[in-house]
Amino acid sequence: MELRYSNTHLDTIFALSTHPGKAGIAVIRISGSQAISVLRSMTPAKSSLPKPRHAVTRRLICPQTTEILDKGMVIWFPGPNSFTGEDSVEFHCHGGRAVVDGILKGIGNVGSQIRLAEPGEFARRAFENDKLDLTEVEGLADLLNAETEAQRRLALRQADGGLKKLYDSWRTELIKSMGLIEALIDFGEDENIEDDVYDNVVDKVKSLFKVIKEHMDDDRRGEILRDGIHVTIMGPPNAGKSSFLNFITKRQAAIVSSIPGTTRDVVEVSLDIGGYPILIGDTAGLRLSQDEIEMEGVRRAQDRIKSADINIAILPVTGFLNVNSAVEKTVTMSCNDTNSIDPIVVDAIRKNPKTMVLINKIDLKGSDDDSKNSSAKSSGEHRLWAISCQTGDGIAAFLQDFIKILKNRFETSLSSSTSITQYRHRKHLENCLQSLEAFLNLGVDDVVLGAEELRHAASDLGKITGRVDVEEVLDVVFREFCIGK
Ligand SMILES: Nc1nc2c(ncn2[C@@H]2O[C@H](COP(=O)(O)OP(=O)(O)O)[C@@H](O)[C@H]2O)c(=O)[nH]1
Ligand SMILES: [Mg+2]
Numbered sequence: 001m002e003l004r005y006s007n008t009h010l011d012t013i014f015a016l017s018t019h020p021g022k023a024g025i026a027v028i029r030i031s032g033s034q035a036i037s038v039l040r041s042m043t044p045a046k047s048s049l050p051k052p053r054h055a056v057t058r059r060l061i062c063p064q065t066t067e068i069l070d071k072g073m074v075i076w077f078p079g080p081n082s083f084t085g086e087d088s089v090e091f092h093c094h095g096g097r098a099v100v101d102g103i104l105k106g107i108g109n110v111g112s113q114i115r116l117a118e119p120g121e122f123a124r125r126a127f128e129n130d131k132l133d134l135t136e137v138e139g140l141a142d143l144l145n146a147e148t149e150a151q152r153r154l155a156l157r158q159a160d161g162g163l164k165k166l167y168d169s170w171r172t173e174l175i176k177s178m179g180l181i182e183a184l185i186d187f188g189e190d191e192n193i194e195d196d197v198y199d200n201v202v203d204k205v206k207s208l209f210k211v212i213k214e215h216m217d218d219d220r221r222g223e224i225l226r227d228g229i230h231v232t233i234m235g236p237p238n239a240g241k242s243s244f245l246n247f248i249t250k251r252q253a254a255i256v257s258s259i260p261g262t263t264r265d266v267v268e269v270s271l272d273i274g275g276y277p278i279l280i281g282d283t284a285g286l287r288l289s290q291d292e293i294e295m296e297g298v299r300r301a302q303d304r305i306k307s308a309d310i311n312i313a314i315l316p317v318t319g320f321l322n323v324n325s326a327v328e329k330t331v332t333m334s335c336n337d338t339n340s341i342d343p344i345v346v347d348a349i350r351k352n353p354k355t356m357v358l359i360n361k362i363d364l365k366g367s368d369d370d371s372k373n374s375s376a377k378s379s380g381e382h383r384l385w386a387i388s389c390q391t392g393d394g395i396a397a398f399l400q401d402f403i404k405i406l407k408n409r410f411e412t413s414l415s416s417s418t419s420i421t422q423y424r425h426r427k428h429l430e431n432c433l434q435s436l437e438a439f440l441n442l443g444v445d446d447v448v449l450g451a452e453e454l455r456h457a458a459s460d461l462g463k464i465t466g467r468v469d470v471e472e473v474l475d476v477v478f479r480e481f482c483i484g485k
Contacts, residue, residue: 023095085129149275162417222419237285
């Protein structure tokens with residue numbers, strides 16, 4: 001969607017900031033120079049102006065007829081001490097549709113330069129008035145979209161300015177270095193300039209290069225958490241992959257049948273497991289088939305396995321003597337035994353050494369098989385669990401271990417205030433590193449070109465925080481919002 005910000009700085013904007021529809025309370029926001037006249041026109045003439053940032057109860061009236069529309073809370077935020085930095089007013093009214101519509105209509109009738117806000121326009125004004133930088137705006141958008149605890153924690157740190165502080169400090173350092181280099185260009189011949197100025201800048205750039213590289217060397221954990229952790233369920237046909245998905249999602253997300261080859265396309269479900277956002281995909285069973293559509297399903301499964309953050313392989317215990325022998329054979333990945341694991345499955349597991357292996361249908365083996373009650377076993381790169389999707393045995397134990405694995409992998413990103421959460425950041429950081437490298441490859445004789453490279457590097461950092469005015473960057477960031485934010 002194309003965003004249009006018409007007469008941004010002239011108009012006063014207003015919108016319902018809470019979700020539309022019947023609700024206990026609705027919050028309507030007004031921002032701009034006319035906010036105070038809206039407040040005056042919508043409250044009875046004799047009522048006094050509320051104290052700034054104090055909630056007071058007021059009757060809300062129709063500005064034309066003075067008919068009472070509702071009784072609610074009113075808060076006045078004189079600029080610049082408001083979210084947008086402009087004069088702002090909030091009406092907290094009853095959340096009935098007719099009440100909200102009546103108040104919105106009333107506000108629109110107060111003056112000609114008062115209009116409904118466009119999506120994200122409040123946040124955009126906050127950005128333009130230097131209340132938020134772009135990373136904080138993105139953090140705010142992520143906070144509104146956060147569906148799990150991990151996403152909330154990640155977004156909150158970013159909205160709090162963690163990344164802003166970091167990138168601003170790097171940019172300031174670069175700008176200082178640029179200043180020194182410029183001085184060298186202008187007064188190079190002058191003996192007042194010390195000999196080691198250039199070397200000092202080189203040292204600074206080298207250490208900044210290292211710090212940025214380390215910052216980026218994070219296995220994309222922040223981005224994965226923000227977008228959802230892609231988990232793929234794979235294995236041979238009829239192993240119980242779809243049953244496993246249904247068991248953990250507690251609903252019939254995928255068709256379960258005893259006919260091998262039932263699941264063909266990838267079925268994806270989003271889940272909250274231990275506070276982590278998981279996008280779990282059930283795939284077609286891996287086997288070679290004459291059926292063209294089934295083979296397409298197998299190809300899609302293989303693609304999905306390749307791109308997954310985590311793979312879970314499900315193998316039926318039925319091809320094995322007992323659970324112990326299943327574990328043993330799986331650990332050794334013996335595919336010579338035709339009754340155990342199909343080579344195409346072994347290949348998929350081998351190519352993804354961190355695959356977690358679940359041996360399913362343990363209910364079919366006798367109760368004398370004591371290994372089925374034991375929890376995770378591990379061998380080399382693979383960890384194995386014995387489960388039954390029929391009885392639920394072993395699944396809770398597996399999920400507990402799974403949450404621990406997620407915690408080990410992602411906790412550092414959640415406790416750091418500076419995780420990269422967007423591809424946009426990474427791209428600009430890569431460009432910044434390229435320019436720093438180009439600077440380091442030049443010598444003192446190419447100081448003019450060197451200064452140019454430092455300028456590029458600083459400008460790329462500026463693009464992350466929005467310190468550099470780039471319209472298309474702004475549109476991408478603000479498009480994430482709905483009306484009222
Ligand atoms: N006895 C038993 N049968 C199971 C278990 N899990 C799945 N099944 C059955 O195995 C068949 C294949 O299951 P499905 O989930 O469609 O397998 P998929 O092809 O791997 O997706 C179905 O008849 C399921 O009811 C289990 O733990 N124990
Ligand atoms: Mg299936």
